[in-house]
Amino acid sequence: MTSVRRARVEVSGSVVGDLSSPERPEPSVFVYRERVPEQSAVSVTMPVSEASYAFDGVHPIFAQNLPEGYLGDIIRKHVAKLYGSGDLTVLATLGRHQVGRVVVTADDFAGMGDEHQGESLGRLLAAKDDSLFEELVEKYALRSGVSGVQPKVLVPASISEKSTLRTEGYIVKTWGDDYPQLAANEYFCMTVAREFGLPVPDFYLSDNGRLFIMSRFDRRPDGSWLGFEDACVLQGLLPEDKYSGSYEKLAKTLSLFLSPQHRREGLRWLFRSVLLSWAVRNGDAHLKNFGLLYCEPFGERWLAPTYDIVSTTPYLKRDVPALTLSGRKVWWPLSYLKNFARQSCGLTTAEVSTDLELLAQKLTEIADQIDSYTTKTPAFTQVGTTMSQTFRASSHEITFGVRPQDI
Structure with missing residues (x-):
């Protein structure tokens, strides 16, 4: 399969436009489809318009969820072997599994990575060794459209958890020898944030200190997606x-x-x-x-x-x-x-x-x-x-x- 050069863009499940990303130096171009309502704009910086939006590289609203570091290396290697290279190919592979309500997808990638049913918080907290995180990466790497250099993966919550909607989930992080004990480090820093009165998602430290687990915050109580845009x-x-x-x-x-x-x-x-x-x-x-x-x-x-x-x-x-x-x-x-x-x-x-x-x-x-x-x-x-x-x-x-x- 050749690399993806053109993809659909969806907002909250509805197709709103098309994104083309030829190889540089040609810019990426996003065009809204006809009759897209204002509330379905992909970004506060890109209101619905008849004019196209060109950018040198993938537009920031789409690039914000490109995986980095450890996770990015795993995903890009896997994607390159099977589907080709490039940011747009990575985004299309991740599909729905990104932070926020905007999705980049293509026909050949629909529904990829949906075969696993999620994990219970209890199982994550009871981690005994490194093998659990390795298992999570194997199962969920291709549904982890989340940025950041630290080893992390997006994990859906198990539907069996009575208090958890199927659409909710967790960001699970671990650490390597270069940054030892980073999970406990983040746990205590986030504890200060919470006690200091800052709004924080629910977060946890696994029993063995290997995993920092944080609830996703891009969902509404009814399970619908929230828009998220970082400062970049x-x-x-x-x-x-x-x-x-x-x-x-x-x-x-x-x-x-x-x-x-x-x-x-x-x-x-x-x-x-x-x-x-x-x-x-x-x-x-x-x-x-x-x-x-x-x-x-x-x-x-x-x-x-x-x-x-x-x-x-x-x-x-x-x-x-x-x-x-x-x-x-x-x-x-x-x-x-x-x-x-x-x-x-x-x-x-x-x-x-x-x-x-x-x-x-x-x-x-x-x-x-x-x-x-x-x-x-x-x-x-x-x-x-x-x-x-x-x-x-x-x-x-x-x-x-x-x-x-x-x-």
Whole structure:
């Protein structure tokens, strides 16, 4: 089979347009079909129009779910052997199994990867060794249209779980020798996020610490799909540009696209998220880790839950922030973050003080939990000790204005 050069695009199960992607240097072109309603636009950046949309590469709204890293290597190798190469071929192979409501598909790929019926949360949590994740990859890799370098896979929830709709599922992550104990690392960072008042999906750590399991957040309670667009899409950038730009520009972008009734709350959540990444030393808070959700692209739009928060300095001691703030990519003085809160996010001085005080408290509480987990899990000692010291140092800096000696 030759590589896919032309595919259909669906929104919530209805065909809305056609996407052609010849080999570069020719641009990809998307064209809406006739009589497509406004609410079926593929993106807030691409309203329904008679004119075509051309882009140098696959358009950001379609490229946002291209698998990366470990999962991307597996999928691209498999797809190339059977169907040919190219981003459009990968997207057509993934079909319905992507984050959000937009699907790229082609006739020869319809229904691929649907033979498995899902997994129970109990089975995922009871993982005993690496073999379960390897099994999940074998079963679900070709239905895992999700970005990110960390080893991960989209896993549908078992229909036998009484509290779970068939359309729901999980993002399941593991770790390798290059980033040991990353699942527990993310679990504790996300716990801080939740305790700090940020919206987060449900998340879990497997009994053996090998898997971080997070519920998908692109579904409505009735099982219908929500639209999701990350900040790369909103800024017209491809995934490889996720480390470009600044948090100030990100705030402007979100302010532009958030609905008025969600703007103030969303910008406060943005400040809290950037502040949290500073506190835990998360050098991977890039553009693809922020996004919007909506039922209809030009209706109500709100900030997506917080996700992918990890402490990166246990692995990269001299890591720096993913984006600039006040023109600098360093672990900024607290004054930079306060200015960002007031000038870019519109917070009052009282709101900033409240958020700082709350975060300082939660960092210390979760550091205590990390210490307890480390005592029970010796393999976590090196990573956990660094995380605990980092959390306590950030809490100290927030409270007293001075950071203890760097680790």
